[in-house]
Amino acid sequence: MTKTPFVTKEKIEEIASVYPTPFHIYDEKGIRENVKNLKKALSWNKGYKEYFAVKATPNPFLIKILNEYGCGCDCSSKPELMLSKAVGITGDGIMFSSNDTPIDEFKYCNDLGGIINLDDITHIEAVEKACGKLPKKMSCRYNPGGVFKISNDIMDNPGDAKYGMTTEQIYEAFAIMKEKGVEEFGIHSFLCSNTVTNEYYPMLAKVLFELAADLKSKLGVHITFINLSGGIGIPYRPEQEPNDIFVIGEGVRKAYEEILVPAGMDDVAIYTELGRYMLGPYGALVTKAINEKHTHKEYIGVDACAANLMRPAIYGAYHHITVLGKENEPCNYKYDITGSLCENCDKFAIDRMLPKIDMGDYIYIHDAGAHGFSMGYNYNGKLRSAEILLKQDGSFEMIRRAETPKDYFATFDCFDFYNDLITE
Numbered sequence: 001m002t003k004t005p006f007v008t009k010e011k012i013e014e015i016a017s018v019y020p021t022p023f024h025i026y027d028e029k030g031i032r033e034n035v036k037n038l039k040k041a042l043s044w045n046k047g048y049k050e051y052f053a054v055k056a057t058p059n060p061f062l063i064k065i066l067n068e069y070g071c072g073c074d075c076s077s078k079p080e081l082m083l084s085k086a087v088g089i090t091g092d093g094i095m096f097s098s099n100d101t102p103i104d105e106f107k108y109c110n111d112l113g114g115i116i117n118l119d120d121i122t123h124i125e126a127v128e129k130a131c132g133k134l135p136k137k138m139s140c141r142y143n144p145g146g147v148f149k150i151s152n153d154i155m156d157n158p159g160d161a162k163y164g165m166t167t168e169q170i171y172e173a174f175a176i177m178k179e180k181g182v183e184e185f186g187i188h189s190f191l192c193s194n195t196v197t198n199e200y201y202p203m204l205a206k207v208l209f210e211l212a213a214d215l216k217s218k219l220g221v222h223i224t225f226i227n228l229s230g231g232i233g234i235p236y237r238p239e240q241e242p243n244d245i246f247v248i249g250e251g252v253r254k255a256y257e258e259i260l261v262p263a264g265m266d267d268v269a270i271y272t273e274l275g276r277y278m279l280g281p282y283g284a285l286v287t288k289a290i291n292e293k294h295t296h297k298e299y300i301g302v303d304a305c306a307a308n309l310m311r312p313a314i315y316g317a318y319h320h321i322t323v324l325g326k327e328n329e330p331c332n333y334k335y336d337i338t339g340s341l342c343e344n345c346d347k348f349a350i351d352r353m354l355p356k357i358d359m360g361d362y363i364y365i366h367d368a369g370a371h372g373f374s375m376g377y378n379y380n381g382k383l384r385s386a387e388i389l390l391k392q393d394g395s396f397e398m399i400r401r402a403e404t405p406k407d408y409f410a411t412f413d414c415f416d417f418y419n420d421l422i423t424e
């Protein structure tokens with residue numbers, strides 16, 4: 001089983017002659033088709049809105065494409081809020097789902113008119129202090145504790161997760177907020193990350209819908225939205241069955257009709273905060289084989305490293321690899337594909353069966369469109385790569401330039417050797 005790149009070797013050669021590897025590349029066509037299907041799958045819900053999780057891929061060009069389909073921004077820090085503002089998304093277009101939040105960020109969000117989603121009951125007071133009074137519309141993040149039964153490697157254990165309020169706290173928080181003048185309430189929960197099953201959202205919806213109906217009947221609060229947050233995953237491995245967004249949408253609808261409609265809550269809007277699902281498959285890291293090493297194992301060294309894509313190094317995550325131009329050759333060589341960090345975990349693949357790799361071959365690392373570039377860092381003096389958009393007509397555009405040493409040294413501008421540093 002295999003995965004097919006969204007770009008050919010010839011196109012990559014053309015792009016690399018202008019923008020040298022490594023770079024992240026995004027597929028505009030795939031992004032647009034996917035967001036259209038997501039909207040269609042949830043169109044039964046009148047108020048449905050996706051708030052793209054900015055942290056997944058904080059690029060204004062890509063956020064603007066999603067915004068054409070009505071997507072807002074899910075932010076968790078001031079710079080993410082600033083980015084949202086810069087692309088013209090403010091007011092109800094912003095969901096501020098932060099945690100461990102510095103108090104001044106509540107004020108910044110409130111000044112933009114964004115919806116504050118409280119991670120903790122103590123933040124009621126913080127928001128009051130920061131904003132003068134509580135906004136009319138607010139949300140709380142819920143964590144039921146225990147174990148969420150659809151398990152996966154990264155997050156399957158809400159009882160161990162730092163996010164959200166307990167059941168007891170969310171009742172108390174809603175009561176306090178109502179008394180302090182909040183008129184519209186939302187509930188948010190993120191219990192499982194990267195789920196490759198159509199059951200996660202419907203199961204989560206059931207939990208949140210039942211909670212919402214009970215909060216309404218016990219406290220008389222007006223709940224206007226329920227935010228299923230992120231967590232719809234993508235099949236990183238070629239043998240995995242992808243999620244069917246239409247089955248997921250129908251599953252949520254069923255829970256809605258069984259629980260919310262009878263509770264007289266048929267005007268509740270469904271929100272999502274998907275990141276990975278929106279862009280993951282529509283981005284790739286393209287890198288070049290520049291060294292080969294035959295010692296206790298067979299190594300291929302590439303010009304990208306974990307600083308460009310951390311998931312394999314920190315989670316042991318699988319990313320499928322295609323050697324461009326060798327799609328039809330037999331995979332009869334076993335390689336470790338490594339970056340140049342002085343860290344042995346800097347391997348994009350371990351013991352991976354691939355076609356014979358020659359120096360100069362382009363290595364296409366799949367599914368890097370979310371939580372890829374954005375997790376990058378500068379360890380070992382590594383510079384962040386460029387980001388390229390492959391447009392629908394086959395042309396390409398640089399949507400972020402690669403870093404230069406000048407960027408790396410920018411924060412030394414307070415020293416008098418700064419000018420010597422940046423001349424190289």
Ligand SMILES: *Cc1c(COP(=O)(O)O)cnc(C)c1O
Nearest residue numbers: 053097229230231273274275276
């Ligand atoms: C990371 C995150 C998301 C997006 O998660 P994905 O797994 O990319 O869908 C959504 N909401 C919050 C609060 C997050 O922290």
